[in-house]
Amino acid sequence: MTNNIINKTPSAYAYPLLIKNLLANPLRQFPNQEIVYGDFKRQTYREMGERIHRLANGLAGLGVKPGDTVAVMDWDSHRYLECFFAIPMMGAVLHTVNIRLSPEQILYTINHAEDDVILVNTEFLPVLEAIRDRIEPVKKLVLLNDADQPPATSLNIDTEYEALLAASDPNYPFADFSEDTRATTFYTTGTTGLPKGVYFSHRQLVLHTFSVMTALTGSRQGITRNDVYLPITPMFHVHAWGVPYIATVMGVKQIYPGRYVPAHLLRLIQREQVTFSHCVPTILQMLLASPVVNEVDLSRWKVIIGGSALSPTLAQQARARGVDVFTAYGMSETCPILTLAQLKPHMLDWDEERQLDIRCKTGLPVPLVELRVVDEEMNDLPHDGKTPGEVVVRAPWLTQGYLKDPRNSEALWHGGYLHTGDIGVIDEEGYLKITDRLKDVIKTGGEWVSSLELENLILKHPAIEEAAVIGVPDPKWGERPLAVVVRKDGQEVGETDIKALLQDFAAKGIISKYGVPDRVVFVDVLPKTSVGKLDKKVMRAQYTVE
Structure with missing residues (x-):
């Protein structure tokens, strides 16, 4: 067989799959769309675009160059969204620090990722104060502050975020570079050993964005340009499942809540007329148990549940409030979304109990995901909804390994498929259902x-x-x-x-x-x-x- 590799005209533009190319159209098409940060700030996409340029220039002024790593320690905010774009668009690496880890684990991730600059919310200054003598080497610090006054701290703060932006040029020359350049790094929170660093390239994040967007916009259970988006998944956790990139590409109104306080979240949902979110079961359970829920109409709210299994009991409670709830599945190593438990068209007329069974399954693979359930010899098992095996996957956005950890990287990719460590079954309709973790069965x-x-x-x-x-x-x-x-x-x-x-x-x-x-x-x-x-x-x- 002859491979017909295309001829490239010398003047042709190859158009690398870079994160900056996710941003251009929404800034042109939806410049006046809103981005809201809790009770603190409202801004437009046009303003966000300018602030992304200012942030890149400000970081460059602090010495950040392509290949450097910039860490962020913040609650979910408009600032975090700006960092999702500006830092990788510079050719630098965004390290989303899990602020819920212990100080010792945070120290390990900062040193292991070799962070050059740390953007830190006022509330997390005590963590850095406790570990500063062991951070290698000393980092430059940028303060993220929602208060009117600067906090008292013994740390040497180089500048404050808003002051950095105000002093920076609104035009940064974002250059082209290889789409395989690392864009992000974060650390898994496994229950054994030290946190493992996973990493993703520009190409992987762009492909994940468009594939998951295709799945979400191709179903009634998804997102449209008329939706109002509120993530209730920490932005440090697998890019808030990658949905902020999708929402930005689509030009959707976005609400970032800061801290997760149930009454505050519910009032944001009511005030901003939120229609699309994602969270772990624990958060949904807290919201439904809050007394404030009786003051809020949730009948237009679509919610994807991930992180752990959606129980039928919790799903029933959500459905009783009118919430269109369904499951997604993935893991830190998979960028993360692999499947969505959306109803097929012929299921829309099913009774609530039959639909509930589908909503609580792990779901159908999104486009470009090859997903198998296999035995110990990597043989495929029947799609009968009964025969369990390990879930293994291939997709163009899976982490290619663990940072500086070749042994665990090879174990993750043994046999050319990424091993999820999950046990599951696939039914006749093609829906995956996770029945356990290998280590928990x-x-x-x-x-x-x-x-x-x-x-x-x-x-x-x-x-x-x-x-x-x-x-x-x-x-x-x-x-x-x-x-x-x-x-x-x-x-x-x-x-x-x-x-x-x-x-x-x-x-x-x-x-x-x-x-x-x-x-x-x-x-x-x-x-x-x-x-x-x-x-x-x-x-x-x-x-x-x-």
């Missing part, structure tokens, strides 16, 4: 028991607020399930009640009899990771010792 008496399935069943009890199921060592069966649950305020429920509930499901054939936990532990709060996921490593360590 419980193997008892040689049989797999899904912790996620048990958690969802426990949550059907009206007195239970949250539930986690873990495997603990057992001398006879290898492992046995243990349930750790949180009661709703003022509710009385005991271990016997939870076991009876699960034994009833076992009698109906929904779960196996050996899936009923031997123990149920009641706690006031479940341990969670910095991005709101259940921290089962902590629970396994705690309850294995007992």
Whole structure:
């Protein structure tokens, strides 16, 4: 076979897939569209475009050059959106620092990423003060301040963000460079070992933007130019799932809330008439439990749930408020979105219960994603909705490795597919459903028991607020399930009640009899990771010792 490689005319422009090319059309077409930062600031796309140029010039004045790394420690804000564009558009690398990590972990990520400049919100100055003597080398600091007065700090602040922009030229010559240039770096919050650095190129971010945008705009459960967008996913966490880039390309009105306070979020939804958001289940649960929710009309609100499983119970609560809720799936290493649990057209007439089952699945792969469920020999398993295997993927935006970590990088890509570490099934309609994490699946008496399935069943009890199921060592069966649950305020429920509930499901054939936990532990709060996921490593360590 002869490869017909195209001939390139010497004068032809190759048009590299760079983040700057996401920005040009919306600035021209929607210059007066609004971007709102909580109660602090309202600005237009035109103003955002000018501020992006000023930020790039200001950073260049601080010595930032292509290949350098600029870290950001901020709440979700208009400033963060400006950094999403200006820093990679310069040819520098944006390091979105997970401000919910411990000071020691933050120190590790700053040093490992080799940050050159740190943009830091006033609220996180104490963190830097505690670790400054161990930051290598000393960084230049830019203060992000929402107050009228500068804060008291012993740190050497080089400049303040707004002062930097005000003193900088509104025109920066954003040059072309290779689309494979690294644009962003951030760190996974895995439950074992040190955080791992994942990284993405301009090409990957542009392709992720357009592929996910295609999926979202091709369905009633998606985003349109008439929507009002409020992310409730931290911007340090996988680019807030990449949706701020999509919203900007589309010229959508955007609302950035700052801190996540349920009453404040709900009032923003009401005041700005928000219609599109995404968040983890914990946030949605907090919003629906807030007394303020009774003052807010949520019937026009579309919400993507990611980060952990959407339980049918939580989905039912959201649907009762009129929320169009559905699931997305991905991970830090996948940029992140791989699938969306949108309803197919023929499902729109289904009753609510049948639709709910689809909404809570992991979803259909978005364009350009090749997704398989395989056995240990990488053989494909039947798409029967029953046969579980590991989920492996290929897509043009998957991280190509872990930063400075070739051993774990090879393990991630073993066999030429990215290994998610998730166990799932694919049904006849093509929908993926994650049934567990490889590290969380419980193997008892040689049989797999899904912790996620048990958690969802426990949550059907009206007195239970949250539930986690873990495997603990057992001398006879290898492992046995243990349930750790949180009661709703003022509710009385005991271990016997939870076991009876699960034994009833076992009698109906929904779960196996050996899936009923031997123990149920009641706690006031479940341990969670910095991005709101259940921290089962902590629970396994705690309850294995007992």
